[in-house]
Amino acid sequence: MKILIVEDDHRAAKLLAAALTEIGHTPVVATDGRAALSLASAEMFDAVLLDVMLPHLDGVSVARALRERGLSTPILMLTALGDLDDRLAGLDAGADDYLVKPAEPLEIEARIKAIKRRAERTSETGVLRAGDVEVNEIKFRAVRNGRLLVLPKLEFQVLCELVRHRNSVVTRAMFYSSVWGFDFEPTTNIVESYIRRVRVQLTLNGEEDPIVTVRGVGYMMTGEG
Known part of the structure; x- marks a missing residue:
């Protein structure tokens, strides 16, 4: 795979590039945000490894700009x-996953493959339904009874997870794993906060709330597929 490494620590970038080359990949290094944005927009990459703290343009801004340009x-x-x-x-901002530095090359490879598998699973139609709620994972679009729901990426992913498991409980651990990529439970109430935002959109016109709280366990979206 051709992988863009965006890292301003020259030594760390060099070591990571060498390790990825050793297991059969083709790394390209950018050491600041502007260069990363230019390279990722001009060339085809299988993945971008993006540091947060970068000169000229930080990693979050780079990720947001790439998504705004339509790059998947x-x-x-x-x-x-x-x-x-x-x-x-x-x-x-649009990132698919995160890795804690220093990242292991084999884990990087596994994470990229997992992202690609998720994309392939939804490549046929990408449409999921629960009652009058419909989400299209390919077009990044959600509607309720024909009304477009305005949802940023993470709220949209929370809704997708609920619709995908309609009439079944989605636990907090499932949300942490599928939406945030966590393999641990944070001490903050992240899930509750995002569920609340999703509920606001779902009931904006006075509709009944289709999300059921299963106390101490998680949440469930009601409705037929």
């Missing part, structure tokens, strides 16, 4: 251990 290339944010705010900001 998998983006993995590189964050320091414990920087939850950086991870959330990157995911909100």
Whole structure:
């Protein structure tokens, strides 16, 4: 795979590039945000490994700009251990996943393949339904009874997870894994906060709330597929 590494630490970028080359990939290095945006827009990459703190243009801004330009290339944010705010900001901006630095080449490879598999699973129609709620994962579009729902990326992914498992409980752990890529439970109430935002959109015109809270477990979307 051709992988764009965006890292301003020259030594770290060189070591990561060498390790990826060793397992059969073709890395290209950019050391600032502007160069990364230019390269990712001009060339085809299988994935972008994007550091958050960069000269000229930070990683979150780069991710947002790439998505605004319509690029669907998998983006993995590189964050320091414990920087939850950086991870959330990157995911909100359009990143697909995150990795804690220093990232292991084999894990990078596995994460990229997982992102591609998820895209392939929804490539036929991408449409999911629960009652009068419909989401299209390919077009990034959600409607309720014909009314367009205005949802940023993470809220949209939360809704997709609920619709995908309609009439079944989606646990907090499932949300953490599928939406945020966490393999642990944060101490903050992230899921509750995003569910609340989704509910606002679903009931904007006074409609009945289709999301049921299963206390102590998670949430369930009601409705037929």
